[in-house]
Amino acid sequence: xxxxxxxxGLLTLAWAIPGSALATGVTATSNxxxxxxxxxxxxxxxxxxAISWTVTADIVxxxxxxxFPPACTGGTLSLTFAGSAGAAQGSVAATTVTGSxxxxxxxxxxxAASSVTGAYVSVVGP
Amino acid sequence: xxxxxxxxxxxxxAAVGGVAWAATLTLSSKHLGGAAVTSPVMYPDSVTIAxxxxxxxxxxxxxxxxxxxxxQPIDETTLCSGWSNxxxxxxxxxxxxxxxxxxxxxxxxxxxxxxxxxxGGFNVGSIDLGSAGYDTSATNIDFQTTxxxxxxxxxxxxxKVTLGGIKNGTAGTVPSGNAAVWTPSAILKxxxxxxxxxxxxxxxxxxQF
Numbered sequence: 253x254x255x256x257x258x259x260x261g262l263l264t265l266a267w268a269i270p271g272s273a274l275a276t277g278v279t280a281t282s283n284x285x286x287x288x289x290x291x292x293x294x295x296x297x298x299x300x301x302a303i304s305w306t307v308t309a310d311i312v313x314x315x316x317x318x319x320f321p322p323a324c325t326g327g328t329l330s331l332t333f334a335g336s337a338g339a340a341q342g343s344v345a346a347t348t349v350t351g352s353x354x355x356x357x358x359x360x361x362x363x364a365a366s367s368v369t370g371a372y373v374s375v376v377g378p
Numbered sequence: 379x380x381x382x383x384x385x386x387x388x389x390x391x392a393a394v395g396g397v398a399w400a401a402t403l404t405l406s407s408k409h410l411g412g413a414a415v416t417s418p419v420m421y422p423d424s425v426t427i428a429x430x431x432x433x434x435x436x437x438x439x440x441x442x443x444x445x446x447x448x449x450q451p452i453d454e455t456t457l458c459s460g461w462s463n464x465x466x467x468x469x470x471x472x473x474x475x476x477x478x479x480x481x482x483x484x485x486x487x488x489x490x491x492x493x494x495x496x497x498g499g500f501n502v503g504s505i506d507l508g509s510a511g512y513d514t515s516a517t518n519i520d521f522q523t524t525x526x527x528x529x530x531x532x533x534x535x536x537x538k539v540t541l542g543g544i545k546n547g548t549a550g551t552v553p554s555g556n557a558a559v560w561t562p563s564a565i566l567k568x569x570x571x572x573x574x575x576x577x578x579x580x581x582x583x584x585x586q587f
Binding site for chain 1: 406407408409410411412413414415416417418421422423424426449533534557559575576577578579580581582
């Protein structure tokens with residue numbers, strides 16, 4: 253009985269202590285840690301969005317997106333132009349989706365149309 | 379033995395305690411989506427309308443040069459039916475005109491002539507000049523002997539249009555206008571069969587010619 257109790261104690265101790273050893277050198281910045289899980293889904297098939305643009309001397313100065321899924325109206329859109337190897341070439345600032353078609357004239361990064369190979373579109377909400 | 383048990387239970391409570399501290403997380407929306415989308419491949423890449431050396435800036439004249447660039451090597455037969463892709467340079471003399479607009483409708487510049495070589499038309503599209511003041515009459519200005527020189531490069535295509543043989547209409551001088559906007563023809567294609575779609579090109583200059 254004594255041997256069994258001692259064994260349980262040592263096993264528990266051995267399980268708990270390695271965790272303590274891992275914490276060595278870690279500085280807590282908050283005493284609140286939370287986690288949760290919930291399923292999220294897209295407002296629609298964003299891969300069906302089509303892009304056309306206006307170019308001035310090879311620089312994309314405005315971009316029109318069409319075929320927004322209707323359920324995305326009211327969501328917040330972000331768009332990033334990508335070049336070779338996925339490097340960001342420029343972007344459209346987060347903007348509220350107002351309908352199935354929308355033109356954006358405020359483009360940062362002065363992307364060269366000839367360097368753009370694709371774009372990444374994301375919508376949060378509505 | 380009691381000491382061992384106390385240590386063991388304390389360690390167990392400490393290890394399991396993290397689960398009890400889990401709090402709630404509030405999402406503002408359960409909709410979050412992203413996708414990679416295709417960017418245009420074939421599009422008008424630039425348009426410039428330059429004054430000839432010694433000419434009057436802002437006034438359309440013989441010798442002024444229009445330069446149009448497409449983003450891809452084009453299928454030359456879709457620009458001019460008599461051309462073939464076996465040659466990377468082509469040239470044809472064919473009339474261009476300024477189509478007189480009345481404000482707020484701007485004047486437009488486009489090919490209007492015919493040629494036996496380009497019997498199916500010269501499928502460039504049209505250029506909104508950003509002002510109605512380049513032709514001050516109600517009659518179109520015709521450049522009857524305009525030279526159209528095409529160069530197909532490895533990655534782009536350039537058309538250099540030298541205006542010539544001005545006739546009809548009345549050329550005006552525009553002191554300050556807007557950028558020109560080139561709307562390409564829907565007939566013209568690149569060598570993969572892509573058209574320019576709804577893509578446009580704008581000039582950097584706000585005063586043409």
